[in-house]
Amino acid sequence: MIPGPIECETDVLKAMGEPPKSHTAPDFIKSFGNCLNMMKEVWMCPSGQPFLVAGTGTLAMEMAAANLIEENDKALVISTGYFGRRYADILERHGAHVTILEAPVGEVVETADIEAELQHKDYKLMTFTHVDTSTAVMVDAASMGALGRKHNVLTVLDGVCSVAGEEIRQEEWGIDVVLTASQKAIGVPPGLAMLVASPKAMETWKSRKTPVRSYYADWDNWLPIMEAYTAGKPAYFGTPAVNLVMALEAGLGNILKEGLPERFERHKKNGKAFREAMRALGLSMIPKNETVTANTLSAPYLPDDVSLPDFMKAMGEAEVIIAGGLLPEIKGRYIRIGHMGCVAHTDLMNAVRGIARALNQCAHKTNEDDGVLAIDKIMRK
Ligand SMILES: *Cc1c(COP(=O)(O)O)cnc(C)c1O
Numbered sequence: 001m002i003p004g005p006i007e008c009e010t011d012v013l014k015a016m017g018e019p020p021k022s023h024t025a026p027d028f029i030k031s032f033g034n035c036l037n038m039m040k041e042v043w044m045c046p047s048g049q050p051f052l053v054a055g056t057g058t059l060a061m062e063m064a065a066a067n068l069i070e071e072n073d074k075a076l077v078i079s080t081g082y083f084g085r086r087y088a089d090i091l092e093r094h095g096a097h098v099t100i101l102e103a104p105v106g107e108v109v110e111t112a113d114i115e116a117e118l119q120h121k122d123y124k125l126m127t128f129t130h131v132d133t134s135t136a137v138m139v140d141a142a143s144m145g146a147l148g149r150k151h152n153v154l155t156v157l158d159g160v161c162s163v164a165g166e167e168i169r170q171e172e173w174g175i176d177v178v179l180t181a182s183q184k185a186i187g188v189p190p191g192l193a194m195l196v197a198s199p200k201a202m203e204t205w206k207s208r209k210t211p212v213r214s215y216y217a218d219w220d221n222w223l224p225i226m227e228a229y230t231a232g233k234p235a236y237f238g239t240p241a242v243n244l245v246m247a248l249e250a251g252l253g254n255i256l257k258e259g260l261p262e263r264f265e266r267h268k269k270n271g272k273a274f275r276e277a278m279r280a281l282g283l284s285m286i287p288k289n290e291t292v293t294a295n296t297l298s299a300p301y302l303p304d305d306v307s308l309p310d311f312m313k314a315m316g317e318a319e320v321i322i323a324g325g326l327l328p329e330i331k332g333r334y335i336r337i338g339h340m341g342c343v344a345h346t347d348l349m350n351a352v353r354g355i356a357r358a359l360n361q362c363a364h365k366t367n368e369d370d371g372v373l374a375i376d377k378i379m380r381k
Contacts, residue, residue: 001347081137323335
């Protein structure tokens with residue numbers, strides 16, 4: 001129950017365990033092409049250009065920055081936690097002048113403040129973290145896309161903790177890059193960096209005056225590969241992570257089989273049920289209210305009388321694996337529980353029971369059944 005890597009479905013694991021195929025084998029070419037087509041469906045971006053390369057989510061972030069930023073471009077980072085700060089570092093490394101607007105812990109940056117900043121300077125690009133995995137705060141992606149279009153700024157959505165878990169309509173919402181990695185709501189083991197770029201983002205890249213500063217991330221190297229596999233032909237730049245691509249084909253297939261609206265609805269219900277259970281145990285959440293709360297993970301504060309190391313030890317004994325805090329200023333005071341992908345009702349129940357028992361073991365009295373009943377009430381609706 002950590003916010004990535006998450007549990008994988010059986011057909012995904014089976015694909016991981018197959019003998020590796022040649023990256024030029026006809027059935028592998030088909031798998032790769034299927035992945036690229038399914039990415040456009042899952043991202044809801046029929047006219048976008050997908051990129052699928054070996055690497056982690058951080059590489060996907062860097063790929064967008066490396067290809068869209070040139071020396072001295074201005075970039076605006078809307079930060080709701082740890083991963084916003086990471087994006088500012090990446091953009092600076094690629095030569096951008098970065099302004100970071102940081103929300104107070106558990107809150108989002110006010111639209112009026114973003115708008116004032118966009119009017120004040122000639123920004124080329126704006127990034128935002130859809131769900132910041134360090135705080136469980138969710139940003140309104142549709143309104144960020146609209147802001148970008150209004151001010152003619154490229155928008156980059158870090159969706160590593162949201163793609164395939166929270167609703168994203170990339171094309172309709174006018175977002176230029178939506179990026180993620182395989183190990184979070186996609187439900188595949190770690191190792192794949194994924195993004196879909198809008199026609200406008202591709203135009204911006206094509207009209208660059210200077211070369212991309214990263215050899216591995218350069219779309220000049222990867223675009224012919226993506227185009228070839230889409231056309232059913234082999235191509236080579238760097239050896240694809242063949243087993244991960246085969247696993248991704250199964251994973252994306254499962255997502256589309258479930259149906260995107262159904263999947264988003266299920267995540268919403270799981271998220272709501274889990275938060276209600278935490279409140280029933282007396283815990284309060286980092287996100288200030290329900291409108292800025294993610295459904296892919298929960299981030300409750302521990303009670304003041306419970307220490308994180310003691311609590312995590314008790315969770316280990318309860319055999320429920322969750323994550324500790326990540327945001328430096330409150331790291332030792334909260335926990336993070338992922339509920340993305342193929343999480344079942346019983347997984348949520350067991351996690352709540354585990355948390356209640358661990359609290360009791362840390363001499364903080366709670367009633368396990370209050371949590372379980374809170375989940376049940378929502379799940380039965
Ligand atoms: C996990 C995560 C990342 C980084 O992904 P890695 O695969 O660990 O490199 C970036 N942004 C968000 C929102 C994440 O949750």
